[in-house]
Amino acid sequence: MSKSKEAVASQAVFSYLLKQNRPYSAQDLFQNMGKDLGKTAVVKALESLTAEGKIKEKVYGKQKVYVIDQTQFPDVDESEIKSMDDKISQLNGKFQLRSEEVRKLESELRAFNGMLSTESARAELSKLYSELEQLKVKLNKFKEGRVLISKEEKDRVYQNREKYVKEWRKRKRVTSDILNAILEGYPKTKKQLYDDIGIETDEDYNVKVPDV
Incomplete structure (x- = not known):
């Protein structure tokens, strides 16, 4: 590297350290200065500036750091x-106040964002009024004793009733046949048999199978 280029590199490194006024390693400087000088140029500039007494070199284990001589x-x-320090303290106080105001405003903004817009609120209100009118009509039908189910629904109810009653009769008959068969060889009464095996009949609860 020519003397002129070394001088340019030394001046650039010195100016950077003077402006930042904090310690850096050679690698840090190489990275921070945009890699324009090259790693070798940065190292040579640091060695030259240290020899001239313009910067100080500190060694921490295997790491070397450089900082501007504070006499500069x-x-x-x-x-x-x-x-x-007083001004910093005042500015910190103002910063805290402003931060609190920002937090309050952000909280209010979130609350407003969660609210319905006027247009949405009107649409929702219109929907509720419509549902209310429908409920009023339905209530009036109840009061008048009107049938509120369709013929199809009514037919389906009766069909299900007929199916379940037939199934009830069928199971009652099958159960009765089984028990009668057992009674043929049972030494006790029918009531005693029912008590022994824990059978409860419709008649025990005054329940009658409805007509189909």
Whole structure:
């Protein structure tokens, strides 16, 4: 690398460290400066600047970091530091207030977003009015004793009733036949048989099989 290029690299690295005023490794500088100089140029610039006393080299194990020599900066007035600290404290207070206001506004915004728009509310209200009118009509039919099921529904109910009654009669007859067969060789009475095997009859509960 020519002397002019080395000088340009050294000036670029020095300017960056002066502006940032924080420690960096050679790799950090190579990455942060856009890789324009090349890793070798950055390392040479750091070595040159360290030798000139413009920057300080700190070794942590196998890692080397570089920072601008603080004598490059003018002495800071203590009163100025205190003034800056006070200003930072004030700004932090304002930031907290603004953050709280933002949180409240975001909460209100979420609440508003969850609400129905005026147009949607009107559509929902219209739907409810329609349902209400339908319920009123149905209620009036109940009050007047009108039949509220269709003929098809009524026929289906009667058909199901007929089917279930026939099944009831069939099972009652089968059960009776089985028990009568058992009674032929049973030494006790019919009632005793029913008690022994835990059978409860329709007659025990005054239940009569309806006519089909």
